Amino acid sequence: MLLTYYGDLGWWPGHSYEIMIGAILVQNTAWSNVERSLENFAEDLTPQLVEKLTIEELITRIYPSGFYHAKAACIKNLTVWYKQYGYSVQTVQTQPLSKIRDELLAIRGIGAETADAILLYVFYFPTFVIDAYIKRFAERLPVPAARDYKTLQAYFSDNLEQDAILFGKYHILILEHGKKHCKKKPRCEGCPFMNECDFPKRQKSS
DSSP, X not given: OHHHHHOOOOOOOSOHHHHHHHHHHTTTSOHHHHHHHHHTTTTOOOXXXXXXXXXXXXXXXXXXXXXXHHHHHHHHHHHHHHHTTTTOHHHHXXXXXXXXXXXXXXXXTOOHHHHHHHHHHTTOOOOOOOOXXXXXXXXXXXXXXXXXXXXXXXXXHHHSOSOHHHHHHHHHHHHHHHHHTSSSSOOOTTOTTTTTOSHHHHHHHO
């Protein structure tokens, strides 16, 4: 239904390292602020460059994204982690998903959502990203699963083919739906899920 309504929205834009950094910068801020930060690298956002930058120089570039001290430290630590794999997507892909996920979660500032976004969109591991849009969508539709991260992730992962491209496109479609219709204050008119969603019914009964 999402695909029919919105069409194929493609994949997260950018090269692998840029996506990795974007996943950190977008924490607690709007994507427009992330874009401003990325522009400060003038299309030269590489792990080799970030490795050479001082914390102060890195903060200057990512300043528009906010929480710049914590994010700069996280980016530095993530880059150190990536260096042990030779800054190679292919080398990381030779490792078990669980190993890479545990290593990412061990980096201060990277939680489950950020780790899974990096695993999926950078390294093409089949892991389903659970964010605020997914939780809201699952609550209102409703999806028959508890709302904690692990349980909701398992619901999607266990009921879909284990395919990173499918997971990524599905996640992006729900994100788009959250922006167009399933907002904090929903725009129900024209929503493709009007007949399935519980939210309008609950509103009438409250």
